[in-house]
Amino acid sequence: MKRTPVREQDPKVRATNFKEVCLGYDAGEAMEEASRCLNCKNPGCVKKCPVNIGIPRFIEQVKNGNFEEAFRIISEDSSLPAICGRVCPQETQCEGNCILGVKGEAVAIGKLERFVADYNRENGTPVIEKAAPNGHKVAIVGSGPSGLACASDLAKAGYDVTIFEVLHKAGGVLQYGIPEFRLPKETVVEHEIENVRRLGVRIETNVVIGRTLTVDQLMDKEGYEAVFIGSGAGLPRFMGIEGENLNGVFSANEYLTRSNLMRAFDPESDTPIFIGKNTVVVGGGNVAMDAARTALRLGSNVTVVYRRTEAELPARAEEVHHAREEGVVFRMLTNPVAILGDEKGCVKAIRCIRMELGECDASGRRSPVPVPGSETDIEADTVIMALGTSPNPLIANTTEGLQTERHGCIVADESGVTTRPGVFAGGDAVTGAATVILAMGAGRKAAAAIDRYIKEK
Amino acid sequence: MYEIVFKKFLTPTICLMEIDAPLVATSAKPGQFVIVRAREMGERIPLTVCDFDPVKGTVTIVIQIIGASSRIICSLEQGDSLTDFVGPLGRPSDFMEEDPASLKGRRYLFVAGGLGTAPVYPQAKYLHEHGAHVDVIVGAKTESLIIMEEQMSEVCDNLHICTDDGSKGHHGLVTEKIKLLLESGAAYDQAVAIGPMIMMKFVALTLKPTSIPLTVSLNTLMVDGTGMCGACRVTVGGKVRFACVEGPEFNAYEVDFDEALRRQSLYRPQEIEADHKCRIGRDL
Missing domain, CATH: 3.50.50.60 (FAD/NAD(P)-binding domain)
Known part of the structure; x- marks a missing residue:
């Protein structure tokens, strides 16, 4: 039995709006997907969940249409199921350890968690029990x-x-x-x-x-x-390369804070955001994907440069897939060496060098090494650095x-x-x-x- | 919500407000700043702290209308409230870390440009109260744009006014006044300049040949103001520094002012457009 597909906004349409990409399961789809769960005696999914949600127990309730009971079971271990159902890297956690995944596709645990949370939000969340005040x-x-x-x-x-x-x-x-x-x-x-x-x-x-x-x-x-x-x-990290303080270079934190917290994508917001014609995002994590897809929605062409290969991308697989569908261009084994500016101090290009994978480093990943003489310039007026924080x-x-x-x-x-x-x-x-x-x-x-x-x- | 308990226009475009914010009033120190948001869809605006009263629980801020957001803040009246008021942010001035007794007799020169008079005030006040010798130069385009003259004169030994048009005090720039004071034999252990970036740059160029240490307070772009976004980054001594958490005060001789000036102007086109929209249908 195949995994129940989840409805999504069309990539061409969603690339121009900030509405949610994934539309989630309805009750019928959720019950159908839940019926795929084998209800393992020794469930691998629970072990791989950082908060150990009783996954097969809540899925059993979804299968039988008891969505409130399913919510109660999730709530024993998580207060934020609608959030986790959307942003957890399920493929390396619960779903990554699902027995069905060995030969076929894992149960869509994240999508089911999301359905349970959304259903209960829309139909009145059950009251969660709490102990009497202890005065501390x-x-x-x-x-x-x-x-x-x-x-x-x-x-x-x-x-x-x-x-x-x-x-x-x-x-x-x-x-x-x-x-x-x-x-x-x-x-x-x-x-x-x-x-x-x-x-x-x-x-x-x-x-x-x-x-x-x-x-x-x-x-x-x-x-x-x-x-x-x-x-x-x-504090956001930068690379320490030439040109990082040119106008048009941002940390992903700044770019995303303007758009998310300050709602700069909304014309009603007083907070400005810089919308370039050609944006280059440096990095391969979830934050890089979020910055790239935000810039795309604001109307820019977007290229992500990453110094390793697709296999090493730390972002959730779903985000990379979505970004690509929406038109984000990926340049793997590519690493910036300088950002070039015009006479006014604004970004005009980013100079990158080609990389190849060498020996394994401490993290067990093959570390990228630059190929001498392989520099190329990518035209850009905006560069977003998504390199983590300290x-x-x-x-x-x-x-x-x-x-x-x-x-x-x-x-x-x-x-x-x-x-x-x-x-x-x-x-x-x-x-x-x-x-x-x-x-x-x-x-x-x-x-x-x-x-x-x-x-x- | 943070109530505006007092409001007054100091000039047609500069407004003073006392804000009810007890936690900030008890924790603020000279050199620090706050971030203000006027309304739900409002921008976060960094503003230097002008004064604070832990007993009344109020913090005084001074705002100049330079764009849409500052225009909205200044259009609020006494009794209205700001949606958000957070602080104190940034490091206090270096002298706040020192033993107050050691400040006695130390000679300070403050150079304030326009709105920069406001953040100079609490510094001069603190130093004056602790027995330092404080001279203050205040520069403005014209007499009507000079703010807080009376209060400032109460917290310093000598107050020198400079106007570009000669309508009051010295006819000319603050940098000329600095040279005149030094030529007449005035000596200082420390100088502090707060005002437009371009003024601070030229004060630094003027004082660099002397051996007087100079501190400047950088009014960079900021979003969160708490060390998260990096919009405020400046090059100081060849290193990238974050003005919101490592500043806003830095050794002036190490600051790359040209870069700071350029970075400050990044959103100017959007600001002008937003302010134009904002003024439609308003009398401000």
């Missing part, structure tokens, strides 16, 4: 995936939880990083954050922990017994006793315990840039550790 206060720094996951688990266990968010909207990377066409803000993100609020979690926006208030103040003066730091990724030093610098490692990431163990008693950390602030679901997993583990810490105190 916990502060969470950052309202991204790790903070929301940590807050949800603690609130369900009866804690009095406040999230402090530096931006004007809650959601972290879900707001500023992932575009509308992949993750709708009003319907999906804001609804799931509202569900976290319904658990009793307060979210204070416009508070800079490390400036407006410090972690020390939260613990010593404001009565928080524990603090979880989920402050996310930080941690924001603000919280570490203003928190007594909080240790960071060489790159500036906060030192924390598997359960989020840092070098400062009562302070826990997780997500990108600890690991460097990773995925929504890994950050959620870290937030949940830290919530369990905070619960143990406060009870044993």
Whole structure:
């Protein structure tokens, strides 16, 4: 039995709008797809899920049309199913370990999770049970995936939880990083954050922990017994090549923040965005795909340059496939060596060198080496650098006793315990840039550790 | 929402506002800035902090109408609210890290251009309160564009006004006034220039031959202002630095002003167009 196809907006149409690409299953399609699940006794999918959702259990309920029960099962382990169903790299996690995938196609677990969350949103989300208030206060720094996951688990266990968010909207990377066409803000993100609020979690926006208030103040003066730091990724990385400060060179963070958080794609928004004729995006991760597809929708021709091959692209397979369908051009084994400017200091081209794969590096991937004399110029007026981030030093610098490692990431163990008693950390602030679901997993583990810490105190 | 508890136009295009923001008022320090959003679809605008009152819980900001977003902010009235007000952002001025006792008797020269008078004020005030000698040069196109003259005169030893048209004080540029002061024998341990990028560039060129250290506060483009977007990157001492978290104050002699000037103008065409649309049907 073949995997039930999912409806999508036509590539030609969607390349000109910011509406969601994937339209999701309807009830009939979801039940049909759910019936493919073999309900394995020892399910590989659950093991590969960073938050260990009871996947075969919820799929069984979908098969029988019990969509509310399916939602309740997912909610035991995740507060953000409509988000994870859309942005998790399922092919390397749950679906990558599905037994059906060995000979054919894995069950579309992500699409089923998304269906369950969307169905329950549209038909009134069931009330999630929570314990009676226990009187203990916990502060969470950052309202991204790790903070929301940590807050949800603690609130369900009866804690009095406040999230402090530096931006004007809650959601972290879900707001500023992932575009509308992949993750709708009003319907999906804001609804799931509202569900976290319904658990009793307060979210204070416009508070800079490390400036407006410090972690020390939260613990010593404001009565928080524990603090979880989920402050996310930080400063954008650049390559250090000539011409990176020319007008027309942006970090993917800037480009995406303007379009996503500030809604610059909407004519009603006051925030400007630079729309080039020819945009080159440097990098091969999900952020690079998001930047490329955003620039395309704004009306630019877009080329992605990546220094390794298609096989090494770190982006989700679905995003690469979608980007290509929409008209994004990929140039593999290509690496920038300089950005060239005109007399006004505006970008006119990007000079790239051809690469070939050499020996395996520490990550086990064959490392690219430049082919001497193979430089070519690609015409461009916009260059977007999607090369990852390095941690924001603000919280570490203003928190007594909080240790960071060489790159500036906060030192924390598997359960989020840092070098400062009562302070826990997780997500990108600890690991460097990773995925929504890994950050959620870290937030949940830290919530369990905070619960143990406060009870044993 | 952050209420505007007091508003007054200092000149036809420069507006002072006191904002109810208790957490910022108790944590702000000289040298830092805030980010303001006037309405739901509004832009995030970085503004330097002019004053703060922890007792009243208010922060004073001064805004000049230069585009659509600043025009919208200035059209709000006392009793209206800003949608967002976040801060303090950036590092406090270097002297805030020092033992206040060591500031006594130290000689400071501040050079303020136009709106730059506002962020100079809390610095001069702090240093003056701690016994430093503070001279301030304020430059403006014409007399009617000089702001905060009276308040400034209360927090410094000598206030020198310069106007381009000679309508008040020295007839000429701030850089000429700097030279005149130095020629007349004035000596300084530290200089600070805050104003238009082009003014700061020329103050740096003027002071470089002297051995007086000079600090400038860079008003770069920003989106989040918290170290995420990199729009504010500047080259200082040959290295890329982020003005929002590593600045906004830098050693002037290391700043690549030409690059900073060029980067600042990136969205100017869009801003002019937006401001034109914004003015249709408004009397501002």
